[in-house]
Amino acid sequence: MLAIKRLLLPVLLLPISLYAEYDAELVEQECQRIGGKLGSVSVQDCLDADLTVTSGRSNKNAPILLKEYPPLPTRNPLGKVLLVGGIHGDEYSSVSIVFKWLRTLDIHHSGMFHWNIVPVLNPDGLLQRKSQRVNANDIDLNRNFPVDDWENTALAHWKNYRGSNPRYYPGEQALSEPESRWLVEHIDQFQPDVIVAVHAPYGVVDYDGPRNGPYKLGRLYLNLLGTYPGSLGNYAGIKRKIPVVTIELPYAGIMPTSQEINSIWRDMIRWLMQNITEEAYNNSIKLAQDQDAAPS
Ligand SMILES: [Zn+2]
Numbered sequence: 001m002l003a004i005k006r007l008l009l010p011v012l013l014l015p016i017s018l019y020a021e022y023d024a025e026l027v028e029q030e031c032q033r034i035g036g037k038l039g040s041v042s043v044q045d046c047l048d049a050d051l052t053v054t055s056g057r058s059n060k061n062a063p064i065l066l067k068e069y070p071p072l073p074t075r076n077p078l079g080k081v082l083l084v085g086g087i088h089g090d091e092y093s094s095v096s097i098v099f100k101w102l103r104t105l106d107i108h109h110s111g112m113f114h115w116n117i118v119p120v121l122n123p124d125g126l127l128q129r130k131s132q133r134v135n136a137n138d139i140d141l142n143r144n145f146p147v148d149d150w151e152n153t154a155l156a157h158w159k160n161y162r163g164s165n166p167r168y169y170p171g172e173q174a175l176s177e178p179e180s181r182w183l184v185e186h187i188d189q190f191q192p193d194v195i196v197a198v199h200a201p202y203g204v205v206d207y208d209g210p211r212n213g214p215y216k217l218g219r220l221y222l223n224l225l226g227t228y229p230g231s232l233g234n235y236a237g238i239k240r241k242i243p244v245v246t247i248e249l250p251y252a253g254i255m256p257t258s259q260e261i262n263s264i265w266r267d268m269i270r271w272l273m274q275n276i277t278e279e280a281y282n283n284s285i286k287l288a289q290d291q292d293a294a295p296s
Pocket of ligand 1: 199
């Protein structure tokens, strides 16, 4: 019996190590492409981020990469946050800033939150010669999410209010795209308490979901842009009641200053601490009331 075990063990381990090697190669390839594309992220920055390969693949079979900062043994996280950049491939800053925040978390991850971070949801849109908003199928992923009555909302909105502009094409049907399908599967699996999506170039904070969004993050102020049918905010925020904070950076091709990048991050952490769960929200309201009631 022991001899059989000895024989079996290396055979069983072999496929796992082969996968690991294959995944490492995929990450390396993808980092070469990301670093080659973005002025603010070098190949080495991307490799240093230590991303992992998910089951998600783009239309052109590029892996959707992820970084997880799991709970630490020393404390229970306040909740789970899913942070997503690069939903639109021509919004470079929305990817680069996520890499900066990965660096921040590499140094400061304290276990306060359990993070899942996807720097680039739309690798095909970003990583082609001329980057584009839509994916390789010419579909706007941020209109392809499965909201109720999608045909009469997302598709109708595109025809009636966008003049059938190809930049905003929602597709033939909801979840027609592997990138949006993967994100929905990932939301089902990870069950985030809050989703933060990064875009550009409106220079505001947008919010969909229960409670109120952050009044300001850095120099970006809350300005509800309206909910676009089929968007992530519409799907996750309104339909599934998961708070969705949308950070709209001021420029797609120019990064905010380092100071502003940190300041957006700090304000976001503060808002998350007070809002990540119903309990955290109720506690923060109670704290504010107690402070008001305290004799000065
Ligand atoms: Zn966008």
